[in-house]
Amino acid sequence: MRDLRKTLLIAASAFAVACPAMAIAQSGPAEEQTATPARDANEIIVTATRRAESLLDVPISIAAYSQETLDQKGIRSVEDLVRNTPGVNLTQGFSGIRYIAIRGLQSSVGATMTGIYIDDTPVHIRSLVLMSFFSPALYDLERVEVLRGPQGTLFGSSAMGGAVRFITAKPTLDKFTGNARAELGFTEGGDPTYELGGAVGGPIVEDKLAFRASAYYRRDGGYIDRVPFYANRGTAEKNSNSNRTMVFNGSLLWKPTEDISITPSIFYQKTNRDDQSTYWTYGNGSTRAQPPEFQSGEGVASTGEDKFKLYQLKGEWDMGPVSLISNTAYVDRRNRSIDDGTAYILDIFDNILNGLGNDPAFGTGVPLRGIYDAFARAAGANTTQIGFDTASPGRAGGPNCGECFVLFSDQIQRSFSQEVRLQSNDPDARLRYVVGAFYQKTRQRARDSDFSYSPYDNYLYPTSYHAAPPVALPFPLGIFAGALPPFFPLAADGVGGYAQTRIVDRSLGLFGSVDFELFENLTLTAGLRWSRLEFESHAESVDSVTKVTTTGALQRSVEKPLTPKFGITYEPTPNLMVYASAAKGFRSGGVNTAAAQVDPGCLPGLQKVGYDTIPATYKSDSVWSYELGAKGRVGSFATFAAAAFQTDWTGVQRSRQIEGCASIFTDNFGKARSRGLEAQITVFPVKGLTLDANIGYIDGTQRETILVPGTTNTVTRKGDRFAAPWTVNLTGMYETPIGPDDLRGYGTVQWTYKSGFSVKPGNVGFNPILATTDDQRNLNARLGIRTGNGIDISVFANNLTNSRDIIGRLHFQPSERIQIQTWRPRTFGITGGIQF
16 A cells, blocks of 8 residues: 555656646656765766766766856856866857857757756757757756766767756755855946845755745846947947846655655746847958947847746655656747847848849849949948948838848747656666656747838838939939849838748657676676657748748658667776766757748859758768766875767758858758867865866867769868867866954966867858857956855956957858957956855
8 A cells, every 4th residue: 555655656746747738848858866975075976877976986078067166166157157168169149049069069950969958857949040058047056067978878869969957956854055146247348247146945844845946136237339330220229238037946845755755846037138249340351440349230139038937847766776766847938039130131132232243134234233332322322332221211110220120030949758767776786777768749939030111112222213213313223223123022011021930849768778897896888768759840931022821841750769878987996987988879850941931042052052942851960979088086186087089970960051141951961070088187285275177179070071963062071170179277266264253265266268270261152251260268266255154255357358359250241241259348246145
């Protein structure tokens, strides 16, 4: 009877929220056993293998950060986290999109290459248009784990390059704990930054029922000024690019019996972006005067809102030799953005006019660009560059931005996931194992449209072209009225285009991993995951003028990959471990949503890469990764971890930008290879002093030359580099008693570096502006005091040298305009907190 009661309780935990009407999801797993103590205070306990182990005892290349470490290093965002983790990179693009790459395996298209998890729940998404991965605020966390290399056996196909796990703080049954933190920062030339957060948890019924709740708010002040390129097209705003984040996290822990625990939880986060964090410069042969630093020429703010809700129900039954663990979760996310696309459309139109050459209606010798410029001058345009008509009054009732062009994006992600896992409990047993099953269903909808506030049906042409009868135009313009092609026509309501894509991802996985101690201190590991990945996509578009809806065919694919892992671990002494492993990673293929939406003006650019139409689908890609590593301790003086790896990547999924066109599609780029090393050493030379060095090297290159079909023109060549070679993070921390009552002073200095690289010219579509990635350096410092009762006050300086290193560029050929992103300017501030 007692066992039946346990079974019913754990079953309730597994399936209470598995209502079919809510079934919607992605690909991943569930949390782990209660952590066992570390060997010393400097070690972090992690659960990357589904068992609680010291960081130095896990045969995986992994970086881990406790909340204390995050606070000491001033890590407040995923950008800070990536900068502190060698072998990890963050790609940032238009409309605030971001993607994490591990060991050089990066792709902004298709299914994710890096799994993102909150506790045991996968929250990553398939990339459709302008929606990036989700990352929680780094507050009230137990730890963050960054797992390098394929993690497909335990974490599924979405962890082909690695995984990042955000483990939240849990309720405690025996005592009350909590914390509070406030921060105020001042950026040179920008608005103030501030945050406030608080967390508390403890028993409601001792040893039976407990809670944990936290709330957090942060505003990152802007430092980029928006000054419209045309004075009458938009509104200027100083320090426009601020961001706001609000978080609430709550959980309960119920122990109906001594060996059963059930934990429901809810996580809510809302992030608002007030404008882009890029500014303008001119290049590509431009003779324009450079605008002031940190100034954007957009006319209206590019804003965004990301609402994320996560509901989880976890159950664990400790049956002595084994534990049964269930994790049920539902993700509800909506991301909406409004972006000023005026300059972007002008870049495209400029290229189209230049590429068309002569108007066939008048034979040769009548260049369309010349006709356009003549009309523009007749209309009183103040520049010979392609631009919206400065004389246009704009659409009645619209914003003060003349003929500005706005891009709207509205994306929804809803997913349901269920994992059940059975795993052994004895960490000293000769045979240790974990087996489980996983199911996930995700629905995503991406709806994108564009709108112009032009009063004309074809807003890219000058006023004189629309308004004046031919006889009233200066000679010879009258004879050319109507000669320009009807690019970008508008509907009467100003809509220029509309497209929607709906997808459904279903994932079913059966997995297992076994560790067997063959001889004393020699352990063999074998794991395997079988998956069934089903993908459906349905796209539609609406003609802005005719309002005719074009519905694409339903695209569907089913793949059944096997992702094995093999390893061997040897511990010659209690303070040294060496290991070797081989693992496979897999990523499913997908559908090109732009396949049925190509403008005829894009055809020349498409044909340059060997296509007459955008391919409807792209294939899956996969990796085999090989790793050799060592971890250990040198008494109480130092700890170290190092790994060498090689990853062979087949069927590489990458995006292709059609030259001179807005369309982007996904294609397979043959074979690539990423190999390198990671090393971390922490030294405690004297009492109170900690020196930490993290170094990573990646040699990421294309291993196959891809030609345009029927030509000798290269799309990509063997040897082309795709990842920054070197990443370095050096940290020094010192803490010492400075007074009575356990008053201590401390200081931290941190320097990070990422080397640049370049791609040689010669490939089709080569863009020299984007071909070079710059070296990046950053120096931060913090000085503070803490008391024995948990109070901590510190002052800090971020970007102490006021580095202007470029960390990102956006550019569309043949535009003169380049969008630049750099570090936030030097910021000074103060942080106050308390732990209890």
